[in-house]
Amino acid sequence: MxxxxxxxxxxxxxxxxxxxxxxxxxxxxxxxxxxxxxxxxxxxxxxxxxxxxxxxxxxxxxxxxxxxxxxxxxxxxxxxxxxxxxxxxxxxxxxxxxxxxxxxxxxxxxxxxxxxxxxxxxxxxxxxxxxxxxxxxxxxxxxGFDSAVAVVAEALDRLETTARSHGRVMIAETMGRYAGWIALEGGMAGGADMILLPELPFSVEAVARLCAEREAGDGCTLICIAEGARAAGRELTVRATLADSPDPIRLGGVGQWLQQQLQPLLSSEVRTTLLGHVQRGxxxxxxxxxxxxxxxxxxxxxxxxxxxxxxxxxxxEDCASVPLSEVAGKSRNVPLDHPLLAVARGLGVSLGEAHR
Amino acid sequence: MxxxxxxxxxxxxxxxxxxxxxxxxxxxxxxxxxxxxxxxxxxxxxxxxxxxxxxxxxxxxxxxxxxxxxxxxxxxxxxxxxxxxxxxxxxxxxxxxxxxxxxxxxxxxxxxxxxxxxxxxxxxxxxxxxxxxxxxxxxxxxxGFDSAVAVVAEALDRLETTARSHGRVMIAETMGRYAGWIALEGGMAGGADMILLPELPFSVEAVARLCAEREAGDGCTLICIAEGARAAGRELTVRATLADSPDPIRLGGVGQWLQQQLQPLLSSEVRTTLLGHVQRGxxxxxxxxxxxxxxxxxxxxxxxxxxxxxxxxxxxEDCASVPLSEVAGKSRNVPLDHPLLAVARGLGVSLGEAHR
Amino acid sequence: MxxxxxxxxxxxxxxxxxxxxxxxxxxxxxxxxxxxxxxxxxxxxxxxxxxxxxxxxxxxxxxxxxxxxxxxxxxxxxxxxxxxxxxxxxxxxxxxxxxxxxxxxxxxxxxxxxxxxxxxxxxxxxxxxxxxxxxxxxxxxxxGFDSAVAVVAEALDRLETTARSHGRVMIAETMGRYAGWIALEGGMAGGADMILLPELPFSVEAVARLCAEREAGDGCTLICIAEGARAAGRELTVRATLADSPDPIRLGGVGQWLQQQLQPLLSSEVRTTLLGHVQRGxxxxxxxxxxxxxxxxxxxxxxxxxxxxxxxxxxxEDCASVPLSEVAGKSRNVPLDHPLLAVARGLGVSLGEAHR
Amino acid sequence: MxxxxxxxxxxxxxxxxxxxxxxxxxxxxxxxxxxxxxxxxxxxxxxxxxxxxxxxxxxxxxxxxxxxxxxxxxxxxxxxxxxxxxxxxxxxxxxxxxxxxxxxxxxxxxxxxxxxxxxxxxxxxxxxxxxxxxxxxxxxxxxGFDSAVAVVAEALDRLETTARSHGRVMIAETMGRYAGWIALEGGMAGGADMILLPELPFSVEAVARLCAEREAGDGCTLICIAEGARAAGRELTVRATLADSPDPIRLGGVGQWLQQQLQPLLSSEVRTTLLGHVQRGxxxxxxxxxxxxxxxxxxxxxxxxxxxxxxxxxxxEDCASVPLSEVAGKSRNVPLDHPLLAVARGLGVSLGEAHR
CATH class of the missing domain: 3.40.50.450 (Rossmann fold)
Known part of the structure; x- marks a missing residue:
């Protein structure tokens, strides 16, 4: 053979x-x-x-x-x-x-x-x-997922010390264009105060309100956001044109976008880290x-x-198999009734929802 | 409440x-x-x-x-x-x-x-x-189990470089008095050549033979052994008496015992590491x-x-619960038909068995 | 007291x-x-x-x-x-x-x-x-410096596996607005192929040429660049104006800028990671x-x-002290005759210089 | 060439x-x-x-x-x-x-x-x-020294959590047969309460006294001991004879020996970890x-x-060289006036000395 x-x-x-x-x-x-x-x-x-x-x-x-x-x-x-x-x-x-x-x-x-x-x-x-x-x-x-989660958790561990020492809002943007698993498990493992997922459009106002409340209580805020997360009813792409080119360009990721939205509303400094490819190597x-x-x-x-x-x-705990014909094009998002979302809410981790 | x-x-x-x-x-x-x-x-x-x-x-x-x-x-x-x-x-x-x-x-x-x-x-x-x-x-x-496995795997990663550089037999003794889960998953994750479990009495002769074969092929051998592993039909406790006390004493763990058994049969050096409490902290x-x-x-x-x-x-992936009355005194050993044992054998990892 | x-x-x-x-x-x-x-x-x-x-x-x-x-x-x-x-x-x-x-x-x-x-x-x-x-x-x-270097080196270790698997150019941007110590030691410890420092203006052409040579030899390129590094005679700030605001804005860091310069010149994919605040937490x-x-x-x-x-x-190896009056405003850049620069060049690590 | x-x-x-x-x-x-x-x-x-x-x-x-x-x-x-x-x-x-x-x-x-x-x-x-x-x-x-120190420090980090949770005395035995550098720097980096070096014979009584004092104050004790450390005026080798062999044998290392000496004098449990070869791989x-x-x-x-x-x-910070003729047989112990010993004492880290 x-x-x-x-x-x-x-x-x-x-x-x-x-x-x-x-x-x-x-x-x-x-x-x-x-x-x-x-x-x-x-x-x-x-x-x-x-x-x-x-x-x-x-x-x-x-x-x-x-x-x-x-x-x-x-x-x-x-x-x-x-x-x-x-x-x-x-x-x-x-x-x-x-x-x-x-x-x-x-x-x-x-x-x-x-x-x-x-x-x-x-x-x-x-x-x-x-x-x-x-x-x-x-x-x-x-x-590979557990390894990516570990990179995110370690980064949050590091960012948390800086956030706490300065009383800052720290945003960490993780991989996850369509599914928020990495942000969800990484955020929970890294003790994030807020986790924003592609599956659950967030409210910038709710996010800002929570940051402000924590700021008032002398606290800092650690936000873990998946690259595919979006604010409900808001367009992410800030259209920008370069001086020497008429084509509009994309400006950083959703983490940087969120920073731009939050900063004017808060007195704490807001900082963003884009974890990028270290999550997959x-x-x-x-x-x-x-x-x-x-x-x-x-x-x-x-x-x-x-x-x-x-x-x-x-x-x-068991390996099995499925026909290749059943595989194509089927992906698995974080379902809105996933137990870990309930755990997050129960522990006071915000999911950026408007009415909670 | x-x-x-x-x-x-x-x-x-x-x-x-x-x-x-x-x-x-x-x-x-x-x-x-x-x-x-x-x-x-x-x-x-x-x-x-x-x-x-x-x-x-x-x-x-x-x-x-x-x-x-x-x-x-x-x-x-x-x-x-x-x-x-x-x-x-x-x-x-x-x-x-x-x-x-x-x-x-x-x-x-x-x-x-x-x-x-x-x-x-x-x-x-x-x-x-x-x-x-x-x-x-x-x-x-x-x-806690995943953390213990990670400590074992990292130790094996480290020991492997020394084993390979010197052409040695390195023995790492892990926790696991009755159940071999830590040694099994840790050994698989750390690339051990041999994994010895409490559930599966090993043959010193088989272990020595494999080490000698690898030695002959210019190789080294990495052995991951649970503290509760035992050689079939052999008593572990080397009875020793101290000069100033007539009571027999226990001499190190099974890792050191195995080293004493193997060394006379091999020309490579045999070394033992007892991982101990770093696995649970x-x-x-x-x-x-x-x-x-x-x-x-x-x-x-x-x-x-x-x-x-x-x-x-x-x-x-789900949390559930059982009555406390059903819990007491029931432990779970590695069953002899556990899939990971088949994986180990299939990959050429020896389990110290006499007739394989 | x-x-x-x-x-x-x-x-x-x-x-x-x-x-x-x-x-x-x-x-x-x-x-x-x-x-x-x-x-x-x-x-x-x-x-x-x-x-x-x-x-x-x-x-x-x-x-x-x-x-x-x-x-x-x-x-x-x-x-x-x-x-x-x-x-x-x-x-x-x-x-x-x-x-x-x-x-x-x-x-x-x-x-x-x-x-x-x-x-x-x-x-x-x-x-x-x-x-x-x-x-x-x-x-x-x-x-704190050794810790920052360790974060950079670990990130390069991770990025290297992806770079090599895909045959890519990977850019990692480190801290160091004025002094390149973190990029230099981190890059050397992480096995970077190219290290770009604030102290030594680089040539985009030289960088692109080296990437292309490595590409031709089936290789990948790992670039470690300090945030303060600049291309000789080139202005970094791509002036951009937002659709809804006439003020010019800053577009990412020098890493992203370099990616934009290199990508049109190469067939390999170029990717950038901005390590950010994980270096100081x-x-x-x-x-x-x-x-x-x-x-x-x-x-x-x-x-x-x-x-x-x-x-x-x-x-x-010894602690000593200096008067506070002598301290103010004196910083220490990487001198151009620093031994580690000679080591880098001797090992074939490019510093992005035009004429080497 | x-x-x-x-x-x-x-x-x-x-x-x-x-x-x-x-x-x-x-x-x-x-x-x-x-x-x-x-x-x-x-x-x-x-x-x-x-x-x-x-x-x-x-x-x-x-x-x-x-x-x-x-x-x-x-x-x-x-x-x-x-x-x-x-x-x-x-x-x-x-x-x-x-x-x-x-x-x-x-x-x-x-x-x-x-x-x-x-x-x-x-x-x-x-x-x-x-x-x-x-x-x-x-x-x-x-x-290699920094790597060994890092392994020791990480092990102490892990052992400390167990020591504190149980109120135990934890002994970690490091490499260093003649020179105590690894135990000294590793112990300082890992927050040891006591550091015992080959260069400075310790007093079992002083060690026991300190452990008892900490025990009384609801504390735990983390001891970092080099394999070559010895108690002043005491012979380490517990002579033991095996049941089936008349030759005296060596019983574990100095860490285990110290545990045997301390345990009868304390109500806390004493545990020893022998770090072994993970320090050099x-x-x-x-x-x-x-x-x-x-x-x-x-x-x-x-x-x-x-x-x-x-x-x-x-x-x-500079590399230099010496004639090989001057090298042979010259080793460098920790001098008794080494600054780091003063730092240790100043921070309340005991060196096991009798009269302090």
Whole structure:
């Protein structure tokens, strides 16, 4: 048996742990030959591959990133060659030339969709879900999320000392364009006073009122805001035009926008930190290393049992799988009745709602 | 409503997060008065209590230990006063004097048993489970466990560089007298080559053989062993007598014992690290902060709804509860068919078994 | 003897370690009474003080921030009361009312200047230098700097995995408006490929050329840039006007500016992270805890020996002091012949210079 | 020019940073060819070498251990071949066969002595000092020390929460057989209440008295003890004989010994943690990465300038060097008048002295 592995989409702590687990399990349990495909599906077009053996995956468990490289946007079905045809046939031909019996694809929603299209063309696939946003419909948790939450919590720990020493309002903007999981769990773990999510439009007035109340009580305010959070009925994009260009531009993120809204209403200083890519790089937490290892092992079991066309999932403490056909385009936002929202409110953490 | 809180048993990261969540939720949602009882049940005898308000629990979320103090062995039913009677009546009288309507008790198996005996005497109780060992029968996870696993994984990361640089066998002994969860998850997260658990007696010969094989291949070996692990059919206690005392004494832990067994059989140097109490102290991981917060909030809900006599649990992603009467004396070992054992074997991690 | 302590200026890891050391040493060695003044010199106007004893400073060694609070801009010589006179007399009167024999002032350049003006008015002062920027003229190192460098290095570690996995250019903007010490040491510790400092104007063309070369060699580029770095002969401020306001605004920092310059010249994606306030909050590194403790102890010695009007310094491994009169307004940039610049160049780390 | 690099002696965080800096600087500045010799001087006997280029040293800056491997005891002048002659000639012959113009040797006292003996035989050497103990006579600091101190401080942070929650005496035993630097700086950084050093024999009675006083005041005690610390006039080694062997054995370390002495005298529980090898493994702190990089670069400069027979040193903020002939056998203990001892005493940290 000869199996290819590739990683697609954005960086995520735990990718190497999956690669290691898939490789070790396939070699140890199936005697398989394993080949790494570089930079996602792009490697099938550029013919960039390398063998993966025990030695190649040694010591990578705790390493961030992916030893195979990744690519955000390479979809062979949307790349077109000189003859006007898309490049999927070329990718497929190269997979056949390698003699691949199947592919283990580690990636997010987009990567899974591409993988799913190769199936009917004769390249069987097993998927491993990857998203630091934890917003996949069919699985309780995804690896990388715990690591991102840990980065946010550590940043809030640091910002809190400054906020308290100065009596300031500190805003930390986290990842999460559509789903607020990182901001919610990171904010709760970091002791935020206010958590603003994409799922729950906030009221600038309510936010300002709370900051002012805390200010009056000699306190500081720590706000954890997801990049996708929005004020109800307000447009975020401050239209700006550069002196030397007529095109309007985007001005920082929602954190900076909120700072601009709040500052005139408060006497405390307001400061914003944009956490950015540090949330998706670096060594995975031990929790994520174990989860990624379990996902990788489970993917190898699906391969071993010939259960192609499925993606690994987690339910409670157990790994399971779902058909790839059910995966595409389904994301999981924070439901408005999620228990952790009740916990937040019960502890006096504001969600920026107008009427509370 | 006036509620007391106490923490009993050994230290565990996340205790303060529970105290904070219980206190905030009881104050915010029930307008309750909250009193902290110091040093576990001992505080009911020594009359050591203090009020807990918003200010008292501010900033303790990320702190290790317990601001209330704890005590390993104080059981009022087994302390006897001058009059020959046990001290439970005295404890109860003090609780009445305080006007407590109930008690939130955070502790392990022993603490829950004591709490349960106060119930029929008219002091209603809600329990929050605490054990870094993760060996409670009725809950998937307990707070503190993730933090202990993280300490083990970080130690293995450090030991691995030395093991590899010197071509050594490094043994790390973790907590876990009866259950091997910490060694298993910590070992998997830290990339151990061998994991030895209380649940699965190991063969010294098998361990030595694997070390020798790796030695021959220019490799090093990282062994993660739970303090309760034992070699099949072998007695651990090397009987030693001191020059100035005829009593036999105990010689270090099982890690050091294993080192003594292995060293004569190998040419590599063997070294042992006993991780000890660093596994149960210090700031909780973000995961544990969220879990402990959820446990504390849920305990406050049980109080609010008058569901006394129950202990909080976690099933999958949801908090629930069980009657205290079902809790006592039930622990949860690593079952021999646990998926993570299969993962370990599949990845070539040895469990020290004789015939594999 | 009755001594006051205050902390002024921005937050900095290690402030609490200084407060603790000063307090413990004054109490243990001089039997002094110690009073904390809250929020810098502001506390002398608002009459906000609190006693500091052994109990108050227990457990604060490793805590970030300052338990006394701080204030960025309160200068009693520039605050004017209802009578038109500045508030220095009011501050002085309150210090006399408290019966203070002297003040230990922990702060930066601005705080030292204010402190120095109180001296001739009869309020003797000892200073402890504080700046995470490490840019003080009279001392080799200041506490907080090592902690800031550690935050930068950890962020670069994380960004590097993403940069390498995607083949990207990652820009990390650090603190350092005038002096590049944080970017230089943080960049060297984090393995940056390029370090851009305020002291050494860079060439956008040189930067782009190097990125392109690395891109061609399948590599990624990690750029560590101080907020005060500037391109030679180029104006940073992209003038922008908001749709609803005619005033030109500032657009992000130099990191984002550089990204805008580089992106059109490269095929790799360029991404920027603005580290911000996480660099000055949080628990100090062990190195900073020891240094801050030594500074605090040395300040107490100056008080004990009556050596007023001096600021603590570090030379090599030894603490010393200089007159406050020599301190004001003298900062220490990275000299262009600093050995670490030679190390950087020798290791192939680019400093963005045009002709290398 | 063709230069060999080797690492000898025990593991130490920062070795890879030195290897990287030496390699990059020799290649970039001298166009040299660089060869890594594996497992210390042993590699010269086993003919185990490998080329070091830009690619080989990429990404190793932050890695613990040494990519070249090391060996504790291989001294070619003390290995004897079949012909009865020592193996130094064999090592030398292989170095000539490789065409080495010189050797950069990274190691401790023992490694430097061996290196020094090769010099008159025609193999010129430059040395880079390595000891986590920081006890070298000619240099202010050595890399790896800051990392060891950080491990100790973090462990004390963790142990402190448990000590305080239980009202316990916690003993942490650190490395430092002859010199107490790690215990001293680690203890100060971790807020130890008592620090016991090899340089200053302690009094068990004084230690017990202080613990009892703190116990009486409801406090806990955190003791940081170097492995080489000894009680004045007391023999450490409890002679024990095993049931099945007549030979006396050693019983744990001085930490466990102290626990046995203290426990009968106190009502608090006493617990010991033996930090062990985690102190010398793992990723170096940012401080150590910069220091190791500077040492490595400076070694390359000595090679470039032909200043053979010297070892790199640090004085204050500057790198310098001393002749290897002056290095051998000179170690640097904590002098009894060291400023940090005065700081400790001034802050009320006990050094276990009888008459204080």
């Amino acid at each position: 000869h199996i290819g592995i590739l990683t697609g989409g954005g960086d995520c702590p735990g990718l190497n742990a999956v690669i290691r687990a898939v490789t070790l399990a396939l070699i140890n349990e199936c005697g398989a030959r394993v080949t790494g495909i570089e930079r996602g599906f792009l490697g099938l077009l550029t013919r960039s591959v390398r063998p993966l053996g025990l030695r190649e995956v040694q010591g990578i468990l705790a390493q961030g990133g992916t030893i195979l490289g990744t690519h955000n946007r390479c979809d062979p079905f949307h790349y077109f060659g000189a003859d006007g045809a898309d490049c999927s046939a070329q990718a497929l031909a190269f997979a056949r030339e390698l003699g691949l019996d199947g592919l283990v694809v580690i990636g997010g929603d987009g990567t899974m969709s591409i993988a799913h299209r190769f199936e009917p063309l004769g390249l069987p696939v097993v998927g491993v879900p990857k998203t630091i946003d934890n917003d996949l419909a069919h699985t309780d948790r995804t690896f 670096g060594s995975p937490t031990p929790y994520d290393r174990v989860l990624a290892t379990r996902f990788g092992y489970h993917a190898a079991q699906l391969v071993r049992r010939g259960e192609w066309g499925r993606m690994v999932t987690l339910h409670g | 006036h509620i007391g809180i106490l923490t009993g048993g050994g230290d565990c990261p996340g205790l303060n997060a529970v105290i904070r969540a219980v206190t905030l939720a009881l104050i915010n949602e029930c307008g309750a008065r909250v009193t902290g009882i110091e040093r576990g049940f001992l505080g009911l005898l020594t009359r050591s209590v203090r009020p807990l308000g918003l200010r008292e629990v501010q900033g303790i979320l990320a702190q290790g230990g317990t601001i209330l103090g704890t005590h390993n062995r104080c059981d009022p039913f087994h302390y006897f006063g001058a009059d020959g009677a046990d001290c439970s009546a005295q404890a109860l009288a003090f609780a009445r004097e305080l006007g407590l309507d109930g008690l939130v008790v955070i502790g392990g198996d022993g603490t829950m048993s004591i709490a349960h005996r106060f119930e029929p005497l008219g002091l209603p109780v809600v329990g929050v489970p605490k054990t870094i060992d993760n060996d409670l029968a009725h809950t998937d996870r307990t707070f 210090g700031s909780p991981t973000p995961y544990d902060r969220v879990l402990a917060t959820r446990f504390g909030y849920h305990a406050a809900q049980l109080v609010r709804r008058g569901e006394w006599g129950r202990m909080v649990t976690l099933h999958g | 009755h001594i006051g302590i205050l902390t002024g200026g921005g937050d900095c890891p290690g402030l609490n370690a200084v407060i603790r050391a000063v307090t413990l040493a004054l109490i243990n060695e001089c039997g002094a009474r110690v009073t904390g003044i809250e929020r810098g010199f502001l506390g002398l106007l608002t009459r906000s003080v609190r006693p500091l004893g052994l109990r108050e400073v227990q457990g604060i060694l490793a805590q970030g921030g300052t338990i006394l609070g701080t204030h960025n801009r309160c200068d009693p010589f520039h605050y004017f009361g209802a009578d038109g006179a500045d508030c220095s007399a009011q501050a002085l009167a309150f210090a006399r009312e408290l019966g203070l024999d002297g003040l230990v002032v922990i702060g930066g350049d601005g705080t030292m200047s204010i402190a120095h003006r109180f001296e001739p008015l009869g309020l003797p002062v000892v200073g402890v230098p504080k700046t995470i920027d490490n840019d003080l003229a009279h001392t080799d190192r200041t506490f 949080g628990s100090p590194t062990p190195y900073d805890r020891v240094l801050a403790t030594r500074f605090g102890y040395h300040a107490a010695q100056l008080v004990r020996r009556g050596e007023w009007g001096r600021m603590v310094t570090l030379h090599g | 063709h230069i060999g690099i080797l690492t000898g002696g025990g593991d130490c965080p920062g070795l890879n940073a030195v290897i990287r800096a030496v390699t990059l600087a020799l290649i970039n500045e001298c166009g040299a060819r660089v060869t890594g010799i594996e497992r210390g001087f042993l590699g010269l006997l086993t003919r185990s070498v490998r080329p070091l280029g830009l690619r080989e040293v990429q990404g190793i800056l932050a890695q613990g251990g040494t990519i070249l491997g090391t060996h504790n005891r291989c001294d070619p002048f003390h290995y004897f071949g079949a012909d009865g002659a020592d193996c130094s000639a064999q090592a030398l012959a292989f170095a000539r066969e490789l065409g080495l113009d010189g050797l950069v040797v990274i190691g401790g006292d023992g490694t430097m002595s061996i290196a020094h003996r090769f010099e008159p035989l025609g193999l010129p050497v430059v040395g880079v000092p390595k000891t986590i103990d920081n006890d070298l006579a000619h240099t202010d600091r050595t890399f 793992g990723s170096p702190t940012p401080y150590d990465r910069v220091l190791a990089t500077r040492f490595g670069y400076h070694a390359a400069q000595l090679v470039r300038r032909g200043e053979w027979g010297r070892m790199v040193t640090l004085h204050g």
